[in-house]
Every structure is written in C-alpha cells, then in structure tokens.
Amino acid sequence: MEELIQKASLLKNLTSELGALSTTDKNEALLLIADELENEIEFVLEENKSDVLKGEEKGLSPSLIDRLTLTESRIKDMAQALRLLVELKDPIKEVISETTRPNGLILKKIRVPLGVIGMIYEARPNVTIDAASLCLKTGNAVLLRGSSSALHSNKALVSVIHKALGKSNIPKDAVQLLEDTSRDTAEKMFTLNDYLDVLIPRGGASLIQTVVEKSSVPVLETGVGNCHIYIDDSADKQMAIDITVNAKTQRPSVCNAAETVLIHEKWAVEHFKELVEKLAEKGVELRGDQRALQLDNRLVAASEEDWDTEHLDLILSIKVVSSIEEAMEHIQIYGTKHSEAIISETKDNVEKFFTYVDAAALYHNASTRFTDGFEFGFGAEIGISTQKLHARGPMGLEAMTSTKYIILGTGQIRS
Template structure:
C-alpha cells in the first residue's frame, strides 16, 4: 500500500496556526456557527472522496492483520460521515464558551476587574485510529475560538488527509481561515516529537488513544498536556443488586461498543450474589459471546472461563472479553478498583443506598455511576455535544471535555489612572 509520506514543516504549520488563532478571536459566534454548518454540508457532499481514501486505509489494515475492533474504529461509511457532520451542526447550536464574564468587581481605588473566558489558543491533537476524531476535534476547536494541529495515527492517514482537504475546501468559503486547521501529513514519528516541544507556538496537547500513546505524550512533552486516560472500567455488582438491572447493565457496558474507552473491562461481583444468580449470569455471558477471564472462584462456576493472569486485571480488552473478580464485600471491591482502575468510569449496582453512597464518595474516578452503565461517559450522551476526549486528570478539566474545557481565563482591568 502507498501511504502519504511528506517532508512536512511542523514548525511552519504551528506558526500558521498561531496566526490563524489570532484571527479567530475577532469572529462572532454567528460567523463560527455558519462555518460549522457549512463544513457539515461539504463533508456530506464529498462523502465519496472520503470513503475512497478510507478504503486505502482499510486495505492496508487488512494486509497488516489489524484486529476486528481496530478495523471497526478505522472504518467509515456514508452513515458515519453523516453522523459526524451532524455532530458539527450540534456543536454550532451550543453556547459559545468564550467571552463569558465569570465574575466582576471594583476595588476600593475604583479599578474595575473582570474575569472572562478566552480560547486556549493553539491545540495540538494527537490521536490514533478514529477518523471521526478529525472532525469532532476540529468542530470543538473552531467553535471555542481555537486553532488546531491534527496528528492522527499512520493507520488512518489517507482518511484523515481526505477529511482535512474537504474541511479546507469548505473553510475557504467561510470567515474562518483554513490555516486554523493544520494536519501533519506524515508517518514519521519525528514529526510528532517535534509537536511535543513547540511551547512558543502550541498552547496545549491533547492525546487520545491507547495507553502507550498517552504515556509517550505525557512523559516527553514540554507543551502542557490535557491528559485523556485509557478506560479500565469496572462494574461492581453488590450483594443487594437487582438481578435484572445488574445483568442488563453489565451486558450493555461490555457489548454495546466493546472497543471504546467507556466499555466495562472488569466485572467485580459479590461472592454471595454470584453463587445465588450464577445461572442467569452464565446465560448472559453465553448469549452475548462474552469470554470470561476469572479468578479461582469465578472459573469454578462459570463454564468456559479461563484463569485470569495478573495483567487481566489491568487490561483494556477493547473486545467482548471481560475479567471477573469475586469479592467478599464493598471494601474489597473499592480496593480492587484503587489498585487497577484508570480513574475513568466506575459503577456500582445495588439497592443498598448506604453502599451506593459509600462507593460514590470513596471511588476516585472522573465518572461514577449507581445503577447505570458506564457507556454514558461521553460528551454527546451527557449533553455536551461532541467531545475532544475524556480527561482522567484533576487539573483544569476532568471527564468528557466539551467546549468549556477548551477555554481558559483572562483578567481585564479598567481604570482611570490608578497606580500602585
């Protein structure tokens, strides 16, 4: 397969993005909304161009033997293009998060102070196999007044290049300069490393993908990083869990879209509940094609379960495999999550309100659920529109990052000649 391999000038692209970011500051919300809606129309109109490029990536993936889950993330269709185009329209309908006056006051000397929201500036987006991220990230960046530099994975380079070409085509007919969206069209890792260190041009990096990618960015970047985390998410079925709720939640969290970060990877189950409801649980595993990697007790009662190795407790399967851990009580369940969780999404299923509240209070994660699936940790599902990633850190932003997460603050002072 022929892949794009360009001698790109990453620094020049970053300089152009920074200049474009300045121009975005003077655009109105109406200007940005019109541009996003126009981009949505152009993307839908040019779907055949995008799908032709995507087929090159899929063919390359088949040659390299990529997994089914990976190919699903990589694959586009006319319907998926329509979905992410509609995502741009949805973002256009959200409130512009910039220019809001958070607070204002006047000092004793008459100096007026305002604390207002402003764009971050230039965002570097580093991501793996999902071409839809190219559109989602672009829409969120432009709506919040930011320029963006996109560095997608080599497996989707043809798809991403085609999408960005269409975006540039569309932006030429709007008030947003096309230089506000930059794409590093190279499979050379040195291009990515260069992006890590351009603090004078890039204001923040957002990595979105597997653990190795995120670790590489966090450990090597000198540009500030908004860290998105991998999702080793747990469902804890308490002793007093309703059987139907527990099974429905587990099946949904595991099988609805196994290859996404908010899918459940481990089922923690109270031993008494497991022994009492093993037939119903086994039926759910069998009917939904779920392969169990269990501890000693789990494999003794679950047919076809395989022994869980140590790495299974920390594994993000991104498939219909699931680890099953039996515990004696809530304390053991929380301890297991503290040891192996990634601070993404955790859930408890129980009718015991005291246990539920203890779980909600003590578990350290961006999103915690009582009697609901972890699949709701998503910007669209929570009403944010598209998301640029799910932050598992604690500074600046946490959880699904929508438009407000792409802003910072500025203090504006107005005086009449005050000096100190």
C-alpha cells in the same frame, strides 16, 4: 521538521484573530464545511479507499479497518454532527464571574480559547472532522497529526475544510494537517512549547503513555478505561445482571465498557449462575478469582494481568469479595479513574462508594457506558479526560477553553 514549524507558526500567528471571531462567523463556517463535505462525498470516499486498500495489504485488523473506513452514511453523519455543533452555545467571551473590589477595581473573568491545540491520533479519519470543528467553534487553531494509514483520507477531509473556510470569514489556515507523519516529527511536537498550548492524544494506551511521558507541552490525557462494576449484597438481581451485561457487551471496544465485575459474596451465592448464564449467552469469555471459579466451572482462572488490563473485547474478569471495602480497594489498585459503578439498594454503601472511589464518573444503578459527551448532554466530545487537571471526564467545548481576567480601573495603584 520544516513543515512542522512552518504550520505551527502559521497557527500561532492566527490565535488572536481566531479568539476575536463572532459566534455567527464561526457557525457559518461550520455549516459551510458540512455542505462541502456532502458535496465532496465521492472525492473523500475515493481517497479513503486508497487508505483502506493499503491497510488491508498491510494486514491491519478488521476492527482497525472498520475504524479507518468511511462510507456515504458516515460522511453524512459527520455533516450532521457539524450542524448540531452550530446549535451549541459558544463558550468564548462568556463572562464567568464579575466582582468589584473594595478599591473600586472591577474584576471580570472571561472565557478565551486555549490557543493552538495539537491533536495526535490514530487511523480514524472522523477525528479529523471532530477535532477541527470543535476547535473552530471555540476559536482555537489546530495542528492535526493523524496516522500515516489515514493520510489520504485526512488530506481529503482537510482540503474540504479549507475549501469551505475559503468561503467563510474564518482564515482557512486555522486548520493544519501534518503531511509528514513520521514518528520523529510527532516527537518534536512534544516539546513545541513555544507554539502549542496543549496536546491531546487520542488512541491506544501506548500512544497516550508516550505523549504523557515525553511531552513538555501540557497534555490533556484521554481515555484508558479499566472500568469496574461492584454488585453489592443488596443489589437488585435483574438490575445487576442487566447493567453488567450492558456494560460489558453493548460495545466492548470502547473505554467506558466494563472490564471487571466485583461481586459481594452474599449476592454471588444466590445469583452468580444466572449472571454467568446471561454473559455466556452473549459470548463473553469469563475469568475468575479462586472464589468465583468455585461457583461456576465455565470460568477460567484470571491472571494478575487480567485485573490490570483494558481488554476492549468480550472478556470479563470476575472477583468475589467479602465487603464493599474489599471492592473499593481492588478498584483503587487496578482502576484507571475513568468510570466505576455500584449496584446497590443500601444508601450508606452508595455514599461510601461515591466518597472514597476516585474516578471521573461514579455510577449508582446505571451502566458505565454512559460516560460520553453526548450522553452527558455536552453535544460534542474531544475525548474523555482521565487526569485531574483542567478537565475530568467527557470533554466538550468548555474543556477547550481557558480564561483571562479583565480588570477595569480608574487609576488604582498599589500601596
């Protein structure tokens, strides 16, 4: 607790100074971190190794071990990402609008940092660098609370950041890592409204759920994606198959991968077997509703839970529907408002889908896998918002800002 308050108040006291920094100073600091990371590859790998060994002893799954593991090339990628971030436009101090009121007051809306950002994340050391660099570029102070399984790696990375910031014009205390990774301390962050302006949880559904439920600090909810593809009766056969296979198999472990395909009965009658064939070739386990089961015996019955689950694995649920309305109703019930696609050649149906489906990203004739800050051209990403306030969809630099009004008067008073 003492560490938490001490670090949080250190950060809070830096917010005005950070908000006033020039773009040049911030970019220089990012480049210094990139260089320092490359200089310290051996040290970081050494520290990471002790986390990985401990993780293996504890029996973490291969995919968790993979996310935890740093390599020389992964560290070089981090440094490269930092250099790319330098190229991006600094949103801070941007004048978003300027109006003159009838009484002569000049009203400017300008972009400012959020203040102190709390990041709570699982055992992925790359998030340490991602979050710290996005926060520095936007003049935010950041309190990092990573997983205990990645503590050595995170401490090494933050020490690299501090070393680099020491050579820059940015106060090195702007990035703080909690070394106390107890659950209790994390939960105390949830109500630290006097110090934290926002909490961003990154990780699995249960972590995010806990933060949303328990936090009085405003939360930017990220990333659970139960994404659907609806294949309309008019869908081009090859396009529908290619997109479905891509959305399910290109990287099944991520939130913008598809979990369920809804197929119009007319399309299903003609092309179901070919779709199933291609998916089976890629090793996808297929689960279907009653109508889908009748069309191909390679499917097993889908349970109610399947429709509701982000498998993040090579498992796909298939439902045959009688109309686009039935598909949209299914999406409304089971979707998580992340990414939804329609494959269709019927303009009216595409319009209907875009109007009535409620999600951060809606696709026509494209894979859901594109919901991503880099693919959207933001150059960087702190996560994908599935809530409706503040930011929706991939969150880049702009999502890490707030605004303030500057009002210039000449003695105006209100009558």
